[in-house]
Amino acid sequence: MSVTIEELSKHLGISVSTVSKALNDRADVSLATKERVLAAAREFDYQPSSAARNLRRGRTDKIGFVFNNAFTFISDYFAEVIVGATAAAENHGNNIVLYTNDGNSPESLLNLFRTREVDGFIIVWNHVPVAIIDMLLQANVPFVILGRRVGHKQASYIAPDNYNGATALMEHLLELGHRRIGFTTRPSMGRTNEDRFNAYKDSLQKAGIAYDPDLVVSTKLEWYSGYHAMNKLLDLPEPPTAVFAFHDFVAIDAQQAILDRGLRIPEDIALAGFDGLRTSLVTSPPITTVRQPLVQIGQESIKALLQLIENKNQPPIQKTLPVDLIIRQSTRHQ
Template identity: 65%
Template sequence: MAFTQTLFQIMPVTIEDISKQLGVSISTVSRALNGKVDVSEATKERVQQVAQEMGYQPSAAARNLRRQRTEKIGFVFNTAISGISDYFAEIIAGATTAAEENGHNIVLYTNAGHSPDELLKLCKAREVDGLVLVWDHVPATVIDPLLEEALPFVILGRRVNHHQASYVSPDNYNGALALMRHLLDLGHMRIGFIDRPAMKLTHVDRFAAYRDALEGASIPFDPSLVIATDGEQSNNQSATYQLLDLPSPPTAVIAFHDLIAIDALEAILERGLHVPRDIALAGFDGLSASLLTKPSITTVKQPLRKIGEQSVQALLCFLANNKQQPIQITLPVQLEIRESTIG
């Protein structure tokens, strides 16, 4: 018996092992463990007791195969996680909580998002029950094939113009509008904007708020105050220098997101300027890194943890109901005023 117990500790216990131990058929053990009505209560109790004593654990793979489920949710990135680590840390905290509370695990895919073909291969493989797409921009050329594959998916952190696509997004327009009104209330008339057009609809919403706030304050739009960047550190700083070198430079600058604002701050300080006395600066996203700079950077805080949580919850709605209509959620954001605008 000692040898048998040691063997059970080394090898996973199967229903065949329980069958041999009890001297009953494998099918009887299986039906007893699954609570079937054609097995007596006495047999069920005996089987379950011996299964517990032997350390039996049901096979998740076998159970999921019967249910045609993996209990896994795929998070698919089309950008390096290292570049959005601060952003992702908050999102994944909310996402994993929502997933685990509902019996699911999260699997990260950092290569499948590099091309539509790779993404479709992932869908066809059915390695996961559904996908959460963490992309800068998800075009219709990606959305339509995904819909045809009938694998549920939700786009995280981005609004899309597709009536059949589901997403959970922050309120980019009203967040940028709040930033602009804050700077206008401080008396700034020339406000620069370091933009990222590659972010598509996020860019559209934030830039629209910039233009609308100027119009609301009866300030003419000056295209020289808007400089595009691709998000690389050197280019973010170059965009800042272009604004500083204007014949009439801005008295305040809004960066498209906090990481750009951090690079802009470094460029401004290198010129020997004081923030905010010489020039005010603001970002967007509410990353913890923007709180650690000197001065700390005024920003719009996204509810990142809630975005992750609600993206998973939305996906679970589709898994529970294959007739679920598209879910499109826009979450409120919060202006956080810090030293870079009022210090």
């Protein structure tokens, strides 16, 4: 059975502070005392208290991952992000703790930090309001927003290149000859929605195609949202010949709506998504998508947060990572 430092001190007949200094290889302790303390520590299987050590260091070595979505809707996304995040955290001797927060009680984040439960936060929210960013900055809470670009100059984030990814997807559809291209938006996604929507509109303009608001349908993070949005597009007097779904889950919903109408993909209507989730590969046909480097996003977010924790004067870290267009049978015969 492991002993405490007090018991080790009593057994050796020296003070607790001397035992502590010996264990930490302090210069003001003789070599003979160090060897004696280390030998006793091995004999009695002494394990230093991480809580006490962290208290002295002013660190917990714990990182809070904060979500405001039900895991049901982000399971594929999270599965890849967490692989990179946990690997990066463990490489630096840190652990990850998961929290849920819907954004309606942001003060609870401050309480977690002030009570020293965590050293900082990775925030995985659809949209992070400026007021919450300001609150965290004013309280000197280290945080990084994962997967979302934000307009705040002082906020750190690691995000995919949504604009260029969406542009590449639109260019692909336009090169196939499509001129009526539908788009499903996701207003709750804030800057991510803006980047993809702007790329959609800019690509049409560059191709000399007038923007048609009837071809744009809003979706929500709920079951069958993509299915209903696709039906609205199919009910138009002149339906689109291709649809750019905001993300892969919306595309999967949309695919079912298309098939339920007895239409063929891509012969009657082409379909594409965004994110590169594994579920988009196992559909029939597999869905064209823009793949985010989710593992890398997880890794880079942890690395950025640790920099902010270590250096209180660290400037905000804002990094946009490249994405890849993955062309599959839902837009073009292979």
